[in-house]
Amino acid sequence: MKIGLGLYCSQLTTDHFRFARQAGATDIVAHLVDYRSEFPKLVRNASGTGYVWPRSQMASTKHLWTEEELRDLKAAIEAEGLRLAAVENFDPCHWHDVLLDGPRKREQLEDLKTMIHRVGKVGIPIIGYDFSVAGVWGHVVGPFARAGAESVAFLGPDGPPETPIPSGQVWNMTYDADAPPGTVGTVTSDQLWQRLADFLNAVLPVAEEAGVRLAAHPDDPPMPTIRGTARLVYQPHHYRRLLAINASPASALEFCMGPIQEMTDGSLYETLHEFSAQGRIGYVHLRNIVGKVPRYHEVFIDEGDIDVIRALRILHKNGYDGVLIPDHTPQMCCAAPWHAGSAYALGYMRAAIEMIEQGA
Numbered sequence: 001m002k003i004g005l006g007l008y009c010s011q012l013t014t015d016h017f018r019f020a021r022q023a024g025a026t027d028i029v030a031h032l033v034d035y036r037s038e039f040p041k042l043v044r045n046a047s048g049t050g051y052v053w054p055r056s057q058m059a060s061t062k063h064l065w066t067e068e069e070l071r072d073l074k075a076a077i078e079a080e081g082l083r084l085a086a087v088e089n090f091d092p093c094h095w096h097d098v099l100l101d102g103p104r105k106r107e108q109l110e111d112l113k114t115m116i117h118r119v120g121k122v123g124i125p126i127i128g129y130d131f132s133v134a135g136v137w138g139h140v141v142g143p144f145a146r147a148g149a150e151s152v153a154f155l156g157p158d159g160p161p162e163t164p165i166p167s168g169q170v171w172n173m174t175y176d177a178d179a180p181p182g183t184v185g186t187v188t189s190d191q192l193w194q195r196l197a198d199f200l201n202a203v204l205p206v207a208e209e210a211g212v213r214l215a216a217h218p219d220d221p222p223m224p225t226i227r228g229t230a231r232l233v234y235q236p237h238h239y240r241r242l243l244a245i246n247a248s249p250a251s252a253l254e255f256c257m258g259p260i261q262e263m264t265d266g267s268l269y270e271t272l273h274e275f276s277a278q279g280r281i282g283y284v285h286l287r288n289i290v291g292k293v294p295r296y297h298e299v300f301i302d303e304g305d306i307d308v309i310r311a312l313r314i315l316h317k318n319g320y321d322g323v324l325i326p327d328h329t330p331q332m333c334c335a336a337p338w339h340a341g342s343a344y345a346l347g348y349m350r351a352a353i354e355m356i357e358q359g360a
């Protein structure tokens with residue numbers, strides 16, 4: 001098993017690469033969507049209903065990833081003695097009409113194929129994706145982790161009101177600031193599964209040929225609907241349905257332990273066993289949480305409902321040799337809250353994995 005660090009777009013710098021390696025990571029997962037451009041990484045909007053999407057960032061994300069920038073990013077990471085394990089998430093500007101079944105869907109599917117081909121050509125093995133209309137939504141920030149460390153919670157009916165998604169927005173981001181007034185409206189489960197199938201059936205042949213695996217993130221928060229739009233993977237068995245859409249070995253999972261634990265059915269450990277035994281896990285997001293939907297909060301890796309050592313033992317036993325990255329670590333009270341939280345999680349993971357691999 002390999003330890004990685006997920007870096008947001010604005011963190012793809014030499015200092016952050018060195019920090020990752022200093023804290024024991026061997027791999028980087030690069031988030032190419034510039035959706036959290038400032039520290040602290042969780043930025044609330046004025047009404048507290050979601051993350052801020054700085055409009056000034058939009059223009060810079062409208063282009064497709066070029067072969068040159070992917071190659072430069074990989075080289076910069078490798079120059080610091082690390083590997084680029086995956087790039088994570090298409091930008092809403094790349095695929096809003098794939099998610100919404102809109103008029104530019106065909107064109108955007110071609111754009112996605114182009115980018116997948118480039119990712120493969122450069123030698124990046126995985127793209128993580130999150131097929132969701134509402135995206136990550138409804139979290140509130142507060143002192144929810146040990147000793148008042150700042151993290152996020154989902155409070156269900158006590159959280160932000162589930163207002164309809166305005167036109168021009170998807171994934172909790174604005175892709176068209178000039179969209180006419182209106183809303184995205186209701187999206188049913190059948191509609192969203194059909195859109196996912198259209199996406200996978202279009203791009204998986206290209207991914208397979210390019211040597212790239214497409215790894216699916218579960219819904220966060222794992223609710224059946226958010227803001228009137230259906231969710232896909234809000235119970236563990238939905239991952240089976242997702243993998244059954246297309247038999248390509250390029251279809252894989254971005255196994256995020258937090259949401260799987262937050263789901264009301266099934267068991268995180270059985271789910272982890274099932275898909276790691278099948279070799280379907282592209283990479284793992286690792287965090288700890290307390291509670292299940294509709295109420296949970298995120299905590300440090302060594303508190304909370306997940307027995308992380310037990311989970312790591314399952315992966316080891318099933319021969320998982322991919323990357324695990326800390327996911328949303330709580331912010332610690334110091335001059336570098338994100339760095340301290342990340343280093344704490346990475347150190348814990350490194351010791352735990354070493355212990356397990358030594359047979360202890």
Ligand SMILES: [Mn+2]
Nearest residue numbers: 217256285327
């Ligand atoms: Mn995650």
